[in-house]
Amino acid sequence: MALVNIEGIDPWLTEYDACEKLFREIMEQLTLREGEPKASKVYASLSANVRLRMKQYTREVQQLKNKVEEAFKLRTITFEEAERRARQVEQLQTFADGGTTSWAVDDDDNDDRPLDVQVSVSDIMNHQELVLREQDKGLEELCKVIARQKEIGQTISNEVDHQNEIIDDLADHMDRTDESLINKTQQVRHIHSKDRTCGYWIVIIILFIAIVVVALV
Template sequence: MSQDPWLQNYDATCRLAQDIAENIHERSRLQRTGGNPAKINMTLRASLQKLKQNISQLKESLLRASSSRRIMQSEADRRQNLVDDLVTREKHLNATFRGEVKEEPSRTTLMSGAGGGGGAVNPWLVNESEETRGLSFGEIKQQQHSIIEAQDAGLEALAAVISRQKMMGREIGNELEEQNEIIDDLSHLVDKTDDRIRNETRRVKLVETKSASCGMLVVIVLLLIAIVVVAVWPV
């Protein structure tokens, strides 16, 4: 299911506000190091104008959705609070750009605590790694993007290995099935051979029995003939 267009526009506006804050921080860095902030000032003016237009569009879109009851009142109230926060942020960014208020705390300030005089230290970001220390927001985003790309490459390599192992497993399974079929055929052949051997053995025994009976009959007949001959033979 696709995201609500209003929420998509809101997310885009939030990203624009974050980019503006990062550019303001970068402009301050250029000013401290003696760089020329003219180009980034032009970018900031255009971005701030775009931010104002986006917030105005969000307001109008929210008003139409609320009036036509396309969204529930509770959701309308929630979105109104989001727009109010954006308005406050837009005013603060404009004031910061004009130098009317102090710039939002930089990453270094967040790492080391709010200002001097024993300000509270951020408990979540106090131990910044050496890899990100001193980098700008844009450089950290690029570093994170590179890390994600490396992780994706590792996952793709792992997926390829798993795919090959899966294919090998299938081939082994097919080979085992073929071997089992061969073993079944051999077992059936052995059973048939055993039956034939038993049948031939019975036939041989039967022939031997008949042969023995015929031999005795011949002997008896010969004896009878001899007796008859002796009886009728003249003395």
């Protein structure tokens, strides 16, 4: 399977998508074939086409499996990702193994001879159900992650609200402290002004007494 390595896109995922697309094409060909008489040329042509596609499908599934093992050995993917990809390949491999056995693919490559294809639509639907179940598991895990993120976000929001309340209380306390300082400052100034006036009167009285004493002498 030839691919162009586009930056930012994992080639393995691209190959996997292409393999699933090939699977859908085989299913479509099989569905069309079931509507044709077995002795007809259309039936024979569809059977030959299905056989060729099935060989390609089996080969590409094996390539996917090999690349997962190689990527894990080279540590280019994590163990969890390797395990997830291995499960995906196993689902594809189930259909490939069943097709190789029951589709009676011969080695003589006689594409003109009709094949007795034993794989039914129900087998294909079972494969699709496996794929859907795997996708559902992924969605469930994603929902759990989103739920945890939501809880963390709510906790952070509550903590921010609490901190805002503390800041508001501090601001109110600072305002009250400022008002108290202003009042105390005004009181000190008033008392200081009174102290200066009292000193003047004391000086005047002392001078008056001194004058009287001098006059008497």
